Amino acid sequence: MPQLGESVAEGTIGKWLKQPGDAVALDEPLLEVITDKVNAEVPSPFAGILREILVAEGQTVPYNVEIAVIEEVAEATPRGAGTAAAKAAAPGPSAVVASPPSASAGPRPVPLPVEAATPTLTPPAPAATPTLIPATPSATPEPGIDVGDPDARMTPAVRRLMRQHRLSPTQIVGTGHAGRITREDVMTFVARGPNGEAATGRGAATAADQAAVYLAVPPALARGVPSHSPGLAPAAPLTSASPSGSWKPGQDEVLVPHSQMRRGIAAQMTRAAAIPVAHSTFEADMTAVVKLRGDLAGEYKAHEGVGLSFLPFVVKAIVEALHGHPDLNAHYTEAGLLRKRRINIGIAIAVDAPDGGGLIVPVIHDADLLSINGINRAIQDLAARARTGKLRLDDLQGGTFTVDNTGWFGSVLTVPIINPPEVCILTTEAVVKRPIVRETPEGDVIAVRSMMNLVAGYDHRATDGAQVGRFVRDVICWLEAIGPDTPIY
Numbered sequence: 125m126p127q128l129g130e131s132v133a134e135g136t137i138g139k140w141l142k143q144p145g146d147a148v149a150l151d152e153p154l155l156e157v158i159t160d161k162v163n164a165e166v167p168s169p170f171a172g173i174l175r176e177i178l179v180a181e182g183q184t185v186p187y188n189v190e191i192a193v194i195e196e197v198a199e200a201t202p203r204g205a206g207t208a209a210a211k212a213a214a215p216g217p218s219a220v221v222a223s224p225p226s227a228s229a230g231p232r233p234v235p236l237p238v239e240a241a242t243p244t245l246t247p248p249a250p251a252a253t254p255t256l257i258p259a260t261p262s263a264t265p266e267p268g269i270d271v272g273d274p275d276a277r278m279t280p281a282v283r284r285l286m287r288q289h290r291l292s293p294t295q296i297v298g299t300g301h302a303g304r305i306t307r308e309d310v311m312t313f314v315a316r317g318p319n320g321e322a323a324t325g326r327g328a329a330t331a332a333d334q335a336a337v338y339l340a341v342p343p344a345l346a347r348g349v350p351s352h353s354p355g356l357a358p359a360a361p362l363t364s365a366s367p368s369g370s371w372k373p374g375q376d377e378v379l380v381p382h383s384q385m386r387r388g389i390a391a392q393m394t395r396a397a398a399i400p401v402a403h404s405t406f407e408a409d410m411t412a413v414v415k416l417r418g419d420l421a422g423e424y425k426a427h428e429g430v431g432l433s434f435l436p437f438v439v440k441a442i443v444e445a446l447h448g449h450p451d452l453n454a455h456y457t458e459a460g461l462l463r464k465r466r467i468n469i470g471i472a473i474a475v476d477a478p479d480g481g482g483l484i485v486p487v488i489h490d491a492d493l494l495s496i497n498g499i500n501r502a503i504q505d506l507a508a509r510a511r512t513g514k515l516r517l518d519d520l521q522g523g524t525f526t527v528d529n530t531g532w533f534g535s536v537l538t539v540p541i542i543n544p545p546e547v548c549i550l551t552t553e554a555v556v557k558r559p560i561v562r563e564t565p566e567g568d569v570i571a572v573r574s575m576m577n578l579v580a581g582y583d584h585r586a587t588d589g590a591q592v593g594r595f596v597r598d599v600i601c602w603l604e605a606i607g608p609d610t611p612i613y
Contacts, residue, residue: 127187135159136184142174151279151306164517167279172196278305285310385482396541400584407577408600410555413437414574435529436500438552443467443492445598452595453524455545456586467492470523473510484510486519496612540581547586553577
């Protein structure tokens, strides 16, 4: 049983997608697992024959418990091959009987993305305004090639490999089960190169992103140096759950059982309560952000199909500031502070459900490599999939810093609860017009400004108010330095 998130200790077997004697390919979905955070398919860590199922459907077991035995074959079984063909290719007495890797063995090493150069804490200077923005720096696309699925499934290892090579799911047509992108698909695409000959089947590229994608970006949006951002689907609207049932005659109370998600939240909050958390409140002048967003809102919505909120501006400011404050992009351990090179931002999302719903924190991986537009679309995508139960395992893993946006429902002051083992969380409140005293050469004046409170919660074992204060001031300086030429892409 894999660990399905840093705070998830156990999982329930929902359904076995393979039965004993069936052939399984590497990374092919093997079973469905239900946790308090997500219902997800678990890919097979080996290619071979499923020999034995050790845990039945409906049973709950801790992670790292052996749940199945797979007999490896000398050569990976072709995807979609039948059981009979796989049995014919099965090895003799030299076969290796394997089970999922143990915790002591550790995860299989995977390549990490090339670390980006540390940006400054002020928005980059504007560049010449282009009318066409290339999403990947290479030659013109080839026509007539199938378009890949932007929401194609893949394992965390494959996702990291794609980040290393700066690839998008739309560039590769997955040949795995149900269109899953495999490591072989990625390596075949990389080996062919951006100008390689068009192919079909394994490793085939797409017309949209074969060599370069040119997005016809409106001139008002095409400012500064463009950066690649994923093509993510618009978020689905959030629907409110209605109160269930009605009171029976003479009934004064009713017991509502806790959902699995609510039980998981309770366990995580109990862990968080043991942490000595301190809080600091700051205010940011968002007037420049409000003006830029207002100027671009209509054109952006028409071009992207989704709205542009304040949150991606704040997240962008946070990831820029974290480069200068690595102790806050870290996990607390008893042995010391575990700094993280990659900046993975968790976004707290409220989820409505018939059983009461709750709060979930999916992760934007390598958020510092995304533009404001890329962050906005990533947030929209995670929110839509969280509310429709389509999050993947890696969406909930690897968070290094959490952002909570309570301002969307009008809150102006919230005391956030830290997300262990992270050491810091930042809450953004509602943007509210207030009279503010401003200094001018002629003297102090009262001006109406769009202000937003920022509340930082931090593990006082790992850091203190001075360090957090400097970090949040850098976030605020970035936001207040935004101007009409700040690049969105």
